[in-house]
Amino acid sequence: MEFTYESYIKLLKRLEDKGYQFAGYRSWEKKEKSVILRHDVDYSLQKAAEFSAVEREMGVPSTYFVLVSSDFYNLHSLKSKKYIRQIMDNGGEIGLHFDETQYDIRTEEELRDYLYREADILSGITGKETGAVSMHRPSEKFLSDNMEFGSIINSYSKIYFKDMKYLSDSRRRWREDVDEIVRQGAYRRLHILVHPFWYFTGFERDIKQTLKGAILNASLQYYDGLEDNFSSLGKEIRRDEIEELLRG
Ligand SMILES: [Zn+2]
Numbered sequence: 001m002e003f004t005y006e007s008y009i010k011l012l013k014r015l016e017d018k019g020y021q022f023a024g025y026r027s028w029e030k031k032e033k034s035v036i037l038r039h040d041v042d043y044s045l046q047k048a049a050e051f052s053a054v055e056r057e058m059g060v061p062s063t064y065f066v067l068v069s070s071d072f073y074n075l076h077s078l079k080s081k082k083y084i085r086q087i088m089d090n091g092g093e094i095g096l097h098f099d100e101t102q103y104d105i106r107t108e109e110e111l112r113d114y115l116y117r118e119a120d121i122l123s124g125i126t127g128k129e130t131g132a133v134s135m136h137r138p139s140e141k142f143l144s145d146n147m148e149f150g151s152i153i154n155s156y157s158k159i160y161f162k163d164m165k166y167l168s169d170s171r172r173r174w175r176e177d178v179d180e181i182v183r184q185g186a187y188r189r190l191h192i193l194v195h196p197f198w199y200f201t202g203f204e205r206d207i208k209q210t211l212k213g214a215i216l217n218a219s220l221q222y223y224d225g226l227e228d229n230f231s232s233l234g235k236e237i238r239r240d241e242i243e244e245l246l247r248g
Contacts, residue, residue, distance in 0.1 A: 001179050003172065003204040005054050008194070011182065012058050018185035022060045024093055025132045025153045025160075028189065035190040036164070037062035038155060040097050040134060043072045043197055043214065049083040049090075051196035056090035065097035065134040065155075068118040075125050084125060095132035095155070096122050100139060111142075112149065119152055164189035172198045172207045216246045 001007050015022070021031040028034040037055075041048045041064055048064055055062055064087050066075065073080050084094060096119050105111045119130035132153040135142060146158050160166065165187040167178050172195075181187070198210055205213065223242050227233045 001174065001177075003169075003198045003200065003210075005051075005199055005201045007204075008054065008199060009058060011179065012055075012060050014179070014182050015190075018182060020182075020185075020190060022062070024061060024063060025095075025155060033188050035192060036160070038134065038191065038193045039064045039092075039196055040136065040193065041066045042070075042097070042136065042195065045073045045080050045083040047196045047199075049086040051199060052087040052090035052092045055092065059091075061091045061093065063093045063095050063132060063155075065095040065132070066122070067097045067099060067136060068121050069099055069102040075122070081125060088126065093131065094122065094126045094128070095134060096130050096152070097136050098133050099136040100142065101137060108145070108147065111147075115149060115152075119149075160191050164191040166191045166193070168193035169195055169198060172210065219246060 001011060015035050019033050020035040021033060023031050023034040023036055025036060028036055037060065039048060039051065039062060045066065048066075052062075052064065066084070067073070068075055075081070075084070088094060096115070098115050098118060100111060100114075103110070103114050105114065115133060119133065123130045130152055132155055133149060134155040138156060143156060146156075147154060148157070165181065167174065167176060167181065167190065169178075170193065178192070182190070197214070198207075200210075219242060220239070223233075223239055227239075230236075
């Protein structure tokens with residue numbers, strides 16, 4: 001499958017054709033044949049919001065897991081809140097993407113405390129109870145523990161891996177042929193992780209192009225952020241000077 005919006009739309013159509021019903025973490029059990037679509041937002045909320053518009057077109061619900069403790073975006077900024085709102089308006093559910101490496105966690109109790117704290121922060125932003133959590137770079141220990149978090153569904157529970165066919169495009173690589181697996185339609189339950197970061201409209205970019213584009217774009221976003229906070233920034237350094245540097 002190509003890493004384009006168009007290929008993703010084809011995948012969604014094929015899922016539909018094969019009788020899969022799109023479900024969330026709380027609704028899959030009631031469906032005869034279901035697929036949970038999950039997105040981890042590791043770097044760009046903007047990209048996630050863009051991606052959610054594609055799903056809206058298709059009338060497909062999914063869950064976007066966002067980081068609370070990230071250096072890449074600040075959930076409390078106005079811009080981020082706008083993206084979160086867009087995702088929700090497009091039918092996306094917002095879950096917590098929890099990065100345990102941000103803390104010095106020694107016990108399960110501590111992990112729970114930090115996780116609940118982040119879930120609360122997130123719910124303050126979405127205005128909804130945080131219903132599900134996924135782990136960013138989970139430790140071996142976490143994966144083997146099969147922990148539960150009260151009313152927050154742990155998307156790393158065994159049920160989502162053992163009882164479902166799990167497919168992921170992590171590091172921009174499908175471990176298995178997702179198109180083929182959907183075409184065969186043999187599995188009753190699918191759990192698919194898609195990272196919007198890797199997808200573009202029209203043509204795909206390879207891993208290096210994608211990363212390079214994101215890094216260069218971040219420089220310009222930094223400039224724009226500075227401009228909002230530093231009056232007459234253009235007198236000191238112009239945006240096109242940065243663009244020039246980036247082109248070189
Ligand atoms: Zn992640």
